[in-house]
Amino acid sequence: MSEPTIQLYNQDSYIKTFQATVLTCVKQLKEEQPDKPSYIVTLDVTAFFPEGGGQPSDTGNINGIIVIDVQEDDGIIYHIMEAPLSIGETVSGEINWDRRFDLMQHHTAEHIISGLIHKYFGYDNVGFHLGSEVVTIDFNGNLTEEDIRNIELKANLAVYENVPIKVTYPSSQELKELDYRSKKELSGNIRIVTIPGYDICACCAPHVALTGEIGGIKITSYQKYKGGVRISMLSGIRSLKDYNKKEKSVTDISVILSAKPDEVKDAVKNLKNENQTLKGQLLNVQNQILAYKAAAFQTGTDSICVFDKDVASASLRTYGNLLLEFCKGICAVFTTTDDQEYKYVLASKTMDVRPLGKSLNETFGGKGGGSKEMVQGSVRGKKEDIEAFINNIKI
Ligand SMILES: [Zn+2]
Numbered sequence: 001m002s003e004p005t006i007q008l009y010n011q012d013s014y015i016k017t018f019q020a021t022v023l024t025c026v027k028q029l030k031e032e033q034p035d036k037p038s039y040i041v042t043l044d045v046t047a048f049f050p051e052g053g054g055q056p057s058d059t060g061n062i063n064g065i066i067v068i069d070v071q072e073d074d075g076i077i078y079h080i081m082e083a084p085l086s087i088g089e090t091v092s093g094e095i096n097w098d099r100r101f102d103l104m105q106h107h108t109a110e111h112i113i114s115g116l117i118h119k120y121f122g123y124d125n126v127g128f129h130l131g132s133e134v135v136t137i138d139f140n141g142n143l144t145e146e147d148i149r150n151i152e153l154k155a156n157l158a159v160y161e162n163v164p165i166k167v168t169y170p171s172s173q174e175l176k177e178l179d180y181r182s183k184k185e186l187s188g189n190i191r192i193v194t195i196p197g198y199d200i201c202a203c204c205a206p207h208v209a210l211t212g213e214i215g216g217i218k219i220t221s222y223q224k225y226k227g228g229v230r231i232s233m234l235s236g237i238r239s240l241k242d243y244n245k246k247e248k249s250v251t252d253i254s255v256i257l258s259a260k261p262d263e264v265k266d267a268v269k270n271l272k273n274e275n276q277t278l279k280g281q282l283l284n285v286q287n288q289i290l291a292y293k294a295a296a297f298q299t300g301t302d303s304i305c306v307f308d309k310d311v312a313s314a315s316l317r318t319y320g321n322l323l324l325e326f327c328k329g330i331c332a333v334f335t336t337t338d339d340q341e342y343k344y345v346l347a348s349k350t351m352d353v354r355p356l357g358k359s360l361n362e363t364f365g366g367k368g369g370g371s372k373e374m375v376q377g378s379v380r381g382k383k384e385d386i387e388a389f390i391n392n393i394k395i
Contacts, residue, residue: 002024002042003044004075004076005042005043005044005045005046005075005076006044006045006046007046007077008045008046009047009048010167010191010206013104013207013208013209015047016047016094016095016097017093017094018045018046018047018092018093019090019091019092020043020044020046020062020090020091020093021043021044021045021088021089021090021091022041022043022086022088022089023042023044023087024040024041024042024087025039025040025041025085025086025087026039026040026041027039028040028080038080038081039080039081039084039085040078040079040080041078041079041080041081041084042076042077042078042079043062043091043093046070046077046093047095048060048067048070048077048079048095049070049095049100050071050072050077050078051069051070051071051072052072052204053107053204054107054129054130054205055103055107055130055205055206056130056131056132057069057070058095058096058100059095060093060095060096061093061094062081062092062093062094063085063089063091063092063093065081065085066082067093068080068081068082099132102236102237104205104206104207104208104213105213105214105215105235106233106235106236106238107130107203107205107206107207108195108207108211108213109214109217109233109235110125110128110130110135110137111198111199111201112155112158112159112198112199112211112214112217113137113155113219113231113233114137114139115181115195115198115199115200116151116154116155116158116198116199117139117143117151118181118199119198120147120150120151121141122141123140123141123228124139124140125137125138125139125181126138126139126140127230134232135232135233135234135235136230136231136232136233137230137231137233138226138228138229138230139229139230139231140227140228141229142224142229143222148219148222148231149219151219152218156217158195158197158198158211159211159212159214159215159216159217160212161197161212162210162211163195163196163198164209164210165193165194165195165207165209165210166193166194167191167192167193168192168194169189169191169192170190178200179200180192180200180201180202181199181200181201182201190202193207198211214235214236215236215237215240216235216236217233217234217235217239218233218234218239218242218243219231220234220239220242250264253267253268254267257271283315286312286315287318290311290315290318290319290322291322293319294319294322294325297323297326297327298326299325299326300326300328301327302327302328303328303329303330303331303393304323304327304330304331304333305334305391306331306334307334307335307342307383308333309335309336310335311333311335312335313335313337313343316333316335316344316345317345317374317376319345320346320347320374321347323347324347324348324349327348327349328349328350329348329350330347330348330353330356330393331345331346331348332344332345332346332390333345340380342381342383342386343376344368344376344377344378344379345374345375347373347374349373352372353372353374353375354369354371354372354375356375356393357369357370357377360377360379360389360390361377361379363381363389364379364380364381364389365379365380365381366379366380
């Protein structure tokens with residue numbers, strides 16, 4: 001049985017480089033990439049944090065060779081690497097610090113938010129996703145907008161207080177007396193992360209030393225989720241980037257609409273209302289034009305078959321009804337949406353148009369349906385063929 005790896009991040013999460021001896025190196029072939037083996041390396045000591053506690057694993061390099069992933073099993077840390085290392089060799093490791101620090105900032109922020117929500121509402125953190133883009137925390141109870149903003153404010157006050165974070169390994173007796181958050185029943189040496197005044201939680205992941213390093217905590221959105229709430233949050237540089245992106249969006253909109261940045265909401269509302277009014281006016285004008293077009297037919301015409309690309313799909317029924325005033329038999333109106341596809345209505349005052357619609361659909365691979373007086377649908381084919389089909393109908 002191998003010795004557990006000495007895990008440097010457990011007591012000092014700021015170790016970025018380290019020296020170690022290679023203990024084992026095993027080539028691994030994946031079925032889906034037979035020409036791209038990876039190598040699983042164990043060391044006597046490491047600063048690479050394996051995936052755990054909701055935090056993704058570190059990346060980085062050992063002797064310049066990329067570490068793709070890091071996993072832990074029974075106290076041994078496995079570094080999954082792009083190329084092999086020699087067993088017994090002394091190597092230098094370097095973790096991708098920017099990534100690690102970003103993850104530590106977000107993870108500690110998550111503890112503060114979870115601790116505060118637990119303290120004020122009694123809800124548990126039941127899900128945590130710490131991704132490189134999105135960070136979400138799920139709670140088993142509902143929160144209002146006001147609750148969320150209160151928690152956000154308190155979380156930021158915790159950042160400004162610059163509270164030192166403590167990592168301890170209490171005895172089983174001490175643990176019994178300790179009120180701490182934990183997702184599962186734990187056994188063995190339990191690592192407790194304490195943010196005095198805010199949170200006590202069992203967690204294996206590295207955290208920042210002082211809450212001030214989080215830089216700020218922004219809850220960017222929240223939504224109902226599985227009977228509770230899912231909160232999305234950002235910290236540090238990521239929240240700054242998010243602010244910049246949103247600020248640019250608002251600024252661009254304000255330039256386009258010639259409105260002050262804090263008045264764009266009203267400007268957009270006005271624009272939407274104007275658009276609605278214009279759509280109504282346009283529809284009226286379109287209907288008037290259709291009435292003129294319909295009036296060009298002689299009253300008492302046997303059947304009418306019209307192809308008109310200027311008739312909007314939404315106005316087909318209106319046009320069909322207008323044409324019926326002039327037609328004894330069947331009115332068919334077609335409008336194109338592309339070269340070969342036509343939307344249509346078939347209407348009649350004197351006969352059931354449903355069998356005709358069915359037959360039209362069958363002949364031209366179409367679909368649609370409707371009432372005895374009017375059917376609507378779409379077909380594909382050549383204009384001449386469709387026209388011939390309609391004109392051949394015996395009334
Ligand atoms: Zn944690």
